[in-house]
């Protein structure tokens with residue numbers, strides 16, 4: 001019989017606390033006549049993407065951020081999509097916006113992200129902001145950070161988990177999580193030692209065995225097995241996959257085998273862990289950007 005031992009990194013409760021704090025900051029901006037506005041650009045009607053975008057608008061309403069929605073057909077041309085990007089760049093009601101990813105194959109994601117106004121980049125995925133993340137060892141240049149990495153760091157910080165000197169294994173080198181989180185965790189304010197594993201890593205189980213902290217962001221369902229973890233590890237299950245539950249229903253599945261709860265000291269569940277934090281950090285980026293635009297941060 002197995003017994004669950006890991007303490008839960010409750011992203012849902014932490015995100016709720018952050019949203020309450022942001023509501024106060026949005027009121028302070030409103031008192032100065034400033035209303036932050038989040039724009040979303042959604043191309044096509046993928047059910048997952050549509051659900052995420054809907055959630056972002058609901059979150060905005062909760063904290064008092066105005067939201068602006070641009071839902072576009074799957075077959076929109078790159079040229080027409082660039083016009084919508086330009087429109088939001090110029091729209092004064094839109095203080096920050098995101099382009100929901102992934103985009104259809106006929107559209108070059110890099111071209112679209114680069115066309116955004118970097119000061120309005122609520123996801124922190126514009127090459128200028130990724131470059132600022134590389135350039136600033138202490139985060140001294142106040143630029144938006146990618147929401148999921150920022151959410152991971154904030155989730156740990158709010159559970160008083162200090163990564164200083166810890167050996168962190170990041171699994172996955174994607175542009176939204178793996179690559180930027182390595183940069184964030186090696187900032188002096190966090191001071192973790194980071195190993196970035198990917199599909200070319202030769203012996204992942206050996207790397208896992210030595211890791212004090214595992215950030216699983218591969219997007220491969222249950223690829224991190226309990227027996228590969230170092231006992232007492234801190235595990236963040238970040239990857240999101242949708243798999244058939246056997247009855248034709250799609251269920252959200254993380255990268256970490258649920259039996260990891262028997263081995264880890266701390267575990268962020270999926271769902272209910274980093275996902276809600278990602279959403280909260282998007283709101284934080286919008287509020288921080290509006291504060292910068294107003295000259296108060």
Ligand SMILES: Nc1nc(=O)c2c([nH]1)NC[C@@H]1CN(c3ccc(C(=O)N[C@@H](CCC(=O)O)C(=O)O)cc3)C=[N+]21
Nearest residue numbers: 098099100101102123147240252271272273275276278
């Ligand atoms: N431009 C862009 N920015 C993104 O931040 C972005 C994106 N594109 N494309 C897709 C991924 C995925 N992502 C998630 C956000 C919230 C949850 C989330 O809140 N999940 C809940 C519920 C999960 C469910 O039931 O479906 C949870 O984990 O508890 C998950 C995943 C943001 N992404």
